[in-house]
Amino acid sequence: MVKRIAVIGGGLSGLTTAFYAKRYAPDSEVTVLESSSHLGGVIGTERVEIDRIGSFLIDRGADMFATDPPAAMELCRDLGVEQKLLIPQTDRAGVMIVCRGKLIPIPDGFVLMRATKLWQMITTPILSIRGKLRFLAERWVKPNPPGNSQSQGAASDDQSVADFVRQRMGQEVLDRLVGPLIAGIYTADIEKLSMNATMAPMVAMVREHGSLAKATLARRRAQQDATERQSAGARYEKFRGFPEGMAELIDALAAAIGEESIHLNARVQSLRYAPGDRPAWQLQWDQQTETFDEVVLATPAAVSARLLHSVAERDGDALAEIHSHCRSAADGLASIESASTAIVVLGVPKKVIRRLPDKFGIVVPACEHRSILAISFASHKYANRCPADHTLIRVFIGGATQSELLRQSDQQLIELVRRELADLIGLQGSESIARVVRWNNAMPQYHVGHQELASRVESAVDAIPALSLATNALRGVGISPVIANAKRVARRITAAAIP
Known part of the structure; x- marks a missing residue:
């Protein structure tokens, strides 16, 4: 008998799950149900032609992905698109940071919390002498005892990123x-962001070696930091993109799954467990009801919670246990907050920028009291993003700490960005193209205690027959973690063939 699998959600998680489900079980019937008119979720690309100026290629979300962890590269190989991938122009690699109104390069070899080139940290103008001494003292700061976290809402030995860094480095x-x-990275409030959920390797280093400084020395002796020592911030040689933007990945997935298996504008209203000889689910969507042997929820946390609540609201003592598990999972998912962002994209003639940085981007600390989070120079990464005499700039606004800015209109956001760019890079003229991309509640927030919450949700879902979650709301928000999780889900749901 053919196994019928429904994947609810046509973003990267859903499409990857569907692709690998068909790959692992070719005889299965896989159906993707996407509520919007397009696939890809927060991944998308737009090409805009401007008369007498040229073409602009705009990624509406991520514009590249990391090769480590390897799940994204493995997917590209499996799709047959690996040969298309582009390496960023590493001669401009690196990030600058706004420091007291000036742009300063992030010290070479500094990776998130660790300095693999100590001299660069000692000589950087970003920190005062007092700040540098406090950073150097990290090697003597004792690890936080398990269960002794001071972070609000801390579970077990978890603590916020802010508390961890403040305690260890000042x-x-x-x-x-x-x-x-x-x-x-997380468009998050670091006073709430979980160390265990987002920076687990750093926590492990401190536990094993006593400090990040000692861990860095041990890694240097083992030659584990060779790549990091050549970088400032992200290791851009370990990133890849597509000639026509990240939508190429979505298009390749859709083509491999098959048009006949994908339904757009198909909003699932409810789920209903159908008891019988084997587990099954009835999905109500598009004024019809269909039965599937497996259902995968590849939707944002709030949507998954709504669908699971629709199961839990059904009556019937015989299904009380399943309803209870659905309710537990739904309550956990509903408690996960999410942040919204806007990306203002400007295509600007180079001649109207007085101080164009020769780096990939600019990071803006909250202590600078500005209205933007970061700036990315897309055309510095890949040459074909705009005409040669232009620069394509993406500016990020909002996130967990500045959500009030997103109440402004698109035009107001564009004007805000113009003012910030005028001050930071000397923008003195008009752009040739302007776009505003809004992502509402698109980034799940991994607050302190998130791992325990994720485990509770996963335990509840594991107890629900023939239902799985493939979502970035629980573990891993990057492209590769999302793909790796979707691949695991696909392998699990296809492991047992229907007799």
């Missing part, structure tokens, strides 16, 4: 370096 390092780098 307030200045937190404000000027570590905080803005990590907050930019």
